[in-house]
Amino acid sequence: MLLSQAFFWMVPIVALFSYCMLMLFFSMSQKDKHIKLFMSVLGALIIWTASSLLMKMEVYPGGLFWNRMMVAGMVFVTFSLYIFVVNFAGAFQLSKAIQWSFLAAVALTINFMGLAITKVEVVKNEIMINGYQYLAVDFHYTLGPLALPMYLLMFTMVTAILVIAKKHSDEQGNSKEGQIRLVAIGALIMAIGVFLNFIPAVGKYPVDILGCFINAILITIAIFKNRMLELRFMATRAIIYSILALMITTGYVMVVINAEKYWGAQASATPFLTIFLALLIAIVFQPLYRLSGSMVDRFFYKTDYARRQALRDFSVSISNNLDLDIIAKNLVEAVQYALHPKDVLIMLKDKNKENYSVFATSSQLFKPDFQIQAENPIVKWFMNNDAGLSRSEMHSQNLFKAMWEKERKEISDLNVDVIIPIKSRYSLIGMLMLTRKKDNTAYMLDDLDLLTYLGTSSAVAIDNARLFAQAQSEAITDSLTQVYNHRYFHKALAEQVESLGSAELSLLMIDLDLFKLFNDLYGQYEGDKALIEVAAIIKGIVGANGIVCRYSGEEFAVLLPNHDTHRAYQVAEKIRIEIQKRFFNMNDVTQRFLTASVGVCTYPHVASNALELLKRADLAIYVAKNNGKNQTVVYTPSVESDNDSQHLGSSKIVEKSANAATIYALTAAIDAKDHYTFGHSQRVADYVTIMASGVGLDKSHISMIRDAALLHDVGKIGIPENILTKTGILCDEERDIVNRHVEMSITIIKHLPSLNYVIPAVLAHHERWDGKGYPRGLAGENIPLSGRCLAIADAFDAMTSNRPYRLSLNVGIALNEIEKGRGKQFDPLLANLFIRMVRDGTIDVERIMNMSRYSEASNMRAYY
Amino acid sequence: MLLYDKLQKMKNHEIWQEYCGFFDLSVEEFMQIQDRLMLEQIDLYSKCELGQRFFKGRKPESVEEFRRIVPLTNYRDYADILLSKVESALPAKPLLWIETTWEGGINPIKVAPYTESMIECLRNNCMAVVILATSNKRGHFSLTGKEKMLYGMAPLPYLTGITAHLIADELPIKFLPSLDEAEKMGFRERNKVGFKLGMQKGVDLFFGLSSVINKVAGEFGTASSSGGSLNILKTTPVMTYRLGKAWIKSKQRKTPIMPKDIWKLKGLVCSGTDSASLKKKIEHQWGVRPLEIFAGTEPTCIATETWKKNGLVLFPDACLYEFIPKIELEKNLDNPNYTPKTYLLDELLAGNEYELVISNFKGGAFVRYRTGDMLECLAMCDEEEGVQLPLFSFIDREPRFIDIAGFTRISETTISEALELSKLNVTDWFAVKEYDEHNRSFIHLYVEAGAKDVKSVVTKEIIKEHLSIYFRYIDPDFQNLKSLLGIDPLEISIMPTGTLERYYKTFGSRIRRMNPSHFDVIEILKFMRSGNKEEVS
Missing domain, CATH: 1.10.3210.10 (Hypothetical protein af1432)
Incomplete structure (x- = not known):
């Protein structure tokens, strides 16, 4: 076939097929205003191209009819493309749209009244090239009286499209990443194609159709590559896979046919051929199909792919995890991978159940000291809403009028664009905050859906992790004083002795003097309160330097790693004096009174193991009691000998x-x-x-x-x-x-x-x-x-x-x-x-x- | 994003929700917003000198406690700090100081600090007003942002001046004349140039005092029909057509040309004391129902009418509103030591009149501040339009002040000072705000002269002339009433000597000097009639 002939037929066929496929994709996708307008452009292109093809094929009722349909298609295309471009550029004006509609209607009327083209003749010539005979088809048009004005009209419309596209392409700068520039280039190519059509030497070929086709391809590329319209395919994946399968099957069939042609004559080769083809399918086509599928996913569904990947990874990671830090880290990673925000913050409800504080962020260098109070309208909003909250909603919803300036500024300073609730059992346990995306694009509805899903699934995991952590904590915490309990003390003591090796570990045993009498005098409730206060005093003094445990009823134990006897004694005295100050110097005689006796022992100097350390600290406290209470006694070997000589009975006598x-x-x-x-x-x-x-x-x-x-x-x-x-x-x-x-x-x-x-x-x-x-x-x-x-x-x-x-x-x-x-x-x-x-x-x-x-x-x- | 950008990029219902969404609030939700913003204000206030002054060293924990601790205040309570603009004594740093007239004489002006947040809030509320001005149905409006607007407002440092700037920041509205030019002109010139430009280019929006809008319309026929200053070549074809059509209409109707014959306004915004009495007339003259708003230097813009333009609705985020019922106010007028009770928005009764008390939000200076404005609660909601908030009508200033056409506020101090300066032998007096046959307000001053100055028409005229001079001296706005609006704001009646004494002897109490009750005035008139009829003018 001659190249010109192939061009003559193949361009409209391929273009028409592509338009139909695109139309199919879009019709099955979620549509917004832009997609709907682009579909109308596609519809007009289909009319144009199909009419052109049918005219070439001389289908009934004949060339003149299809020519008029083709011209109508051209008018539709220019008009719908104009509407698409002005809408996309945000320059839509109703009055202008009405003007253009009117002019398009005039053009269509001229066309269908036969005032533009009056006659179409089909001229067929048989030509011989390289010994092959081909049929060359040419069209001869007879122009009507209004042909020129109509073409001028169309010229004006196309020029208007180019001007608008160019203007807005320049105005948008980087913010839309040249999305509209592709549309502008497409429109230009289409215009060139249309006007080349008027040159007889070129016009006999479907250069206009080619121009339109390239235009459609560019718009489609803009859509897919630049995510211009943020398509969200629902069922199109199935179609794409079907086409892929069809193409591969066609390839396979062609291979089989050619193979049979080549080897078919040799009957002996048939079994080998069958085996070969089976192997070919297994080795080549199947992986090829998979590879193609994966590439389709990555190219066409880049965002979706990332989302699915993020979701899958996140689901797997949280399913068996009870570590809150890991869950939070995975959540941040999933959000970053799927949506590419600049920053992510996870806010979790504090233990006191009042405020929400930053728990994790996307960067180790970024952990703002930021809290959301329980009365903040954001929290109230999420009491009644499960979906994400965008920055614009914070401006527009009435509830946020109650927001304090400080709160507004904090959110604004953090550049938070979207907040997603983390709700478990109808209770807001946390929030996921996202700043703007790295590419500065806005979060779309689908992004919010994904985030809401992540929020919901992480809520359960976070809740479980918190419950687990709470259970763990409760198992080793004294419920009254909120310091570690007896069980944990023994564990910690053993661990410390083992981990410190030859380093020093001091143990303070603190016993409240006459606590039973205190209880008798003021009752159990006051006694409990006193214990809580004493625990708070000890914790406050020890801080992060040691481990505070409630050893028994009124006895506390403090492990002080890396504290020698002198330092431990100082800590002990601080505690004892603070307790005395707090409970013993009250002016009102009915106020409580409490003192403490403290025993100090240090490993490894005077105790060789954990048990000895405990026993000797206990002995020191015993001596302190016998010596009149409210004092600190450091264990030394002499303490033990003195004690031995006094023994229990004699010490009582002394007292x-x-x-x-x-x-x-x-x-x-x-x-x-x-x-x-x-x-x-x-x-x-x-x-x-x-x-x-x-x-x-x-x-x-x-x-x-x-x-x-x-x-x-x-x-x-x-x-x-x-x-x-x-x-x-x-x-x-x-x-x-x-x-x-x-x-x-x-x-x-x-x-x-x-x-x-x-x-x-x-x-x-x-x-x-x-x-x-x-x-x-x-x-x-x-x-x-x-x-x-x-x-x-x-x-x-x-x-x-x-x-x-x-x-x-x-x-x-x-x-x-x-x-x-x-x-x-x-x-x-x-x-x-x-x-x-x-x-x-x-x-x-x-x-x-x-x-x-x-x-x-x-x-x-x-x-x- | 500016409102103009939103008009381009967002759907109308989204813009409506952002600016006018507060009409969807229930009273409970409204009060929750008030409560929370007041807690923010209490927090800010407690840290400044003003706060220490009114909180007496104790930070209120709730709005109830705040209302219990803080006394009702008036400008005198702030004057030492505000008039000296001591920023360090305020709850937040002001961005602007807005000014207005006070009492004249030794206290000519009062100023109020506006913080950045207050201005942001004012900006939003002004945008709501502009949107509502062009709306006649919930969620629908015709604002495009490119309208032409007559600049009929006082420039900075007055409140209306900042609203013009806020509008200009948000929308490419074309002011007639432009803001730069308008701010250099006086009131009269500004209006003149504005209307000349309006004639040439058309007008879509107008915002002004009701009294001014009314006056302009009254003089419109003369100005437009004379055509003296109108160059037909400078008008657009559309306006030439409109002028012609307006002329034909007026001839057919046998009335002078009215603004509605020339322009088809999208919106008309009015405010001021006489709005209630002038609104119908304005609608007739301008062909569009005016949207009344309620604003003041101390409270900012705090209320607007709905799209139905049938009553004011308060903005939830400008101030905390408290209301003194009229009966409580009367008690307070009779006994200045009496502390009137205040009520919150959700405690009002429809049909009652209240004095408004405000506490600024967002770092403003005023707490429990008596604005002296009387509002009538028209209804607790507008069921037909789905508005769940109370609707108000601005009645007047509270009786201690006489506000004429929104231009000037005459207090007892002002009149006393004028009388003193005039050296007239006036032994006693009282003043009442009254209206003429054109619904224009004026001060009716009843005076008792000393024995040697009574009983002649000349004396009455002299008194009027003297007082007018001194009123103009004390209160410059008084002068504008005559020159700008053609209002003669002062009417004098001379009472027979001893009339007020007779009143006192009969009723056992002195008559209130400013706006005594209608029935007290009737009793005085009876005394006057029963006395020497010739003495009554």
């Missing part, structure tokens, strides 16, 4: 004797001030000691109550003598002063840490069972047992003693009074016990009174 001396001094002071009080305290101590035995308390508890009884009125030292010895009835003011003796007692005792165990009883000895007592108005069993015992003994002795303002009551009457006070002033059970013990002689009132008199006579008696 007791120290306390006895103090009590002696205090009671002597009372005696000097008010002799009655001195005797009264002794008697109350005797009564209450017997009574406490009757209650079944252990020896140490009985001893504590006795000490409390001896000191319960020590505060009277501070009451003026004239009031103490007044014979008449006390006035209100004087009564107030007398009542303050309880507080004064505590004021005195609290400065003696070794005696502070008596405080609960002393503080409570004027409380009443019905809650009407003082100073704290406690009621029922909220009053410490020791206090309740003391109250009965105190009242009994007061009634049975001579006072300046009245004579003593006899024992029977006093017991009746106590009986009357049961359930009101006194604990009914204890009151009954006391009455029974007096009546059955267990409490020998007379003896105790005599002893007291004897003691008074001898001025003082020894207690121990």
